[in-house]
Amino acid sequence: MKFNQFDGKKVLVTGHTGFKGSWLTAWLLRLGSSVAGLSDRIPTSPAHFNEARMSGRLTHHIGDVRDLGLVSRLIKETQPDFVFHLAAQPLVRRSYLDPHLTIETNVMGTANILEALRLAQHPCTAVIVTSDKSYDNVEQVWGYRENDALGGKDPYSASKGAAELIVKTYAHSYFSAADSPVKVAVGRAGNVIGGGDWADDRIVPDCVRAWSRGESVEIRYPRATRPWQHVLEPLSGYLMLAISLANDPNLNGEPFNFGPPAHQNFAVAELLDSIKEHWPGATWKDVSGTSSFHEAGLLKLCCDKALHKIGWRPVMDFAETIRFTSSWYRSFYESPDIDVWGLTQHQIAEYELFARERCAIWATA
Numbered sequence: 001m002k003f004n005q006f007d008g009k010k011v012l013v014t015g016h017t018g019f020k021g022s023w024l025t026a027w028l029l030r031l032g033s034s035v036a037g038l039s040d041r042i043p044t045s046p047a048h049f050n051e052a053r054m055s056g057r058l059t060h061h062i063g064d065v066r067d068l069g070l071v072s073r074l075i076k077e078t079q080p081d082f083v084f085h086l087a088a089q090p091l092v093r094r095s096y097l098d099p100h101l102t103i104e105t106n107v108m109g110t111a112n113i114l115e116a117l118r119l120a121q122h123p124c125t126a127v128i129v130t131s132d133k134s135y136d137n138v139e140q141v142w143g144y145r146e147n148d149a150l151g152g153k154d155p156y157s158a159s160k161g162a163a164e165l166i167v168k169t170y171a172h173s174y175f176s177a178a179d180s181p182v183k184v185a186v187g188r189a190g191n192v193i194g195g196g197d198w199a200d201d202r203i204v205p206d207c208v209r210a211w212s213r214g215e216s217v218e219i220r221y222p223r224a225t226r227p228w229q230h231v232l233e234p235l236s237g238y239l240m241l242a243i244s245l246a247n248d249p250n251l252n253g254e255p256f257n258f259g260p261p262a263h264q265n266f267a268v269a270e271l272l273d274s275i276k277e278h279w280p281g282a283t284w285k286d287v288s289g290t291s292s293f294h295e296a297g298l299l300k301l302c303c304d305k306a307l308h309k310i311g312w313r314p315v316m317d318f319a320e321t322i323r324f325t326s327s328w329y330r331s332f333y334e335s336p337d338i339d340v341w342g343l344t345q346h347q348i349a350e351y352e353l354f355a356r357e358r359c360a361i362w363a364t365a
């Protein structure tokens with residue numbers, strides 16, 4: 001399998017204590033990488049990172065990506081072959097309440113990673129994780145392509161678009177030579193679900209928190225549609241992008257969308273009704289019109305570039321995505337002594353099996 005190329009490699013994951021970062025760390029450890037993580041804290045309680053007792057399995061650094069000196073020292077000490085930059089303030093509602101923190105973390109945090117890589121001049125391939133919200137969302141019915149305009153009506157979206165401009169500048173100004181030791185690319189993903197997310201103001205975490213206490217949940221935007229995908233899908237995209245970029249300098253500075261197939265755009269209400277089927281007694285209430293914050297109603301990604309340039313495509317359908325997500329949380333809430341590390345590894349193994357059966361290039365080649 002192509003991902004065997006991570007075996008024995010040194011990898012730095014920023015945001016490793018978060019939802020996506022902890023799954024990525026779990027997968028890289030499974031692939032045989034030696035992982036160092038940098039995060040400013042454990043962002044939630046409970047947290048996947050803690051529940052799976054991950055701190056002893058990697059080199060765990062608590063620190064702030066806004067601190068250039070710290071980031072530079074860490075990159076010089078670690079000398080990573082790969083960097084996956086996920087550390088961010090990732091919540092739209094929080095970005096309205098604290099725009100400056102969001103912009104500092106997401107824009108300057110990204111600039112600091114790139115500057116530290118520029119100064120270190122150590123051979124390294126970096127994937128910077130942004131979002132489908134980087135696009136100027138005009139609520140079009142077709143998917144955004146990588147050359148569509150960036151924008152963002154809320155501070156979070158704007159910060160991710162701005163981070164991308166910084167990546168483009170560094171790629172163009174400092175890392176463009178064919179023999180540049182540093183290569184960088186951008187991964188844009190959509191709305192990710194999966195076990196182990198307990199962030200505030202996200203649909204699935206809000207629901208499982210309420211449902212595990214036997215409560216109903218209030219939903220502000222039940223008709224909004226999103227490109228829902230299981231967390232392992234964009235992670236396979238980031239891993240595939242890193243391997244491809246390491247071998248092909250033409251990908252340097254390029255952004256890539258990682259989303260579900262076009263028909264897998266479901267409304268929030270459909271998502272919740274599907275999860276409810278796996279969660280006896282779960283209920284939700286439509287409270288649309290009660291929020292003063294703007295949220296996009298429609299958002300889709302076109303992932304043709306990832307397919308044609310790096311051979312990536314999603315593996316699971318909507319029903320499997322729902323099953324993976326529901327069964328992870330139900331196992332967690334129903335079996336207090338469950339081995340969470342084992343649960344996560346089991347799902348990664350099942351996902352790899354699907355990928356092999358469905359001939360995903362990273363799983364077969």
Ligand SMILES: NC(=O)c1ccc[n+]([C@@H]2O[C@H](COP(=O)([O-])OP(=O)(O)OC[C@H]3O[C@@H](n4cnc5c(N)ncnc54)[C@H](O)[C@@H]3O)[C@@H](O)[C@H]2O)c1
Binds near residue numbers: 040043065087192
């Ligand atoms: N979850 C999604 O649906 C989704 C969708 C699109 C893009 N993304 C992007 O994926 C990345 C990971 O998102 P997530 O859902 O795992 O978020 P999360 O909130 O679960 O994790 C964020 C991580 O960043 C760390 N962090 C925050 N501020 C920091 C700072 N100043 N210094 C160091 N570390 C800091 C946190 O400690 C945590 O480890 C983010 O860049 C986010 O914008 C997420």
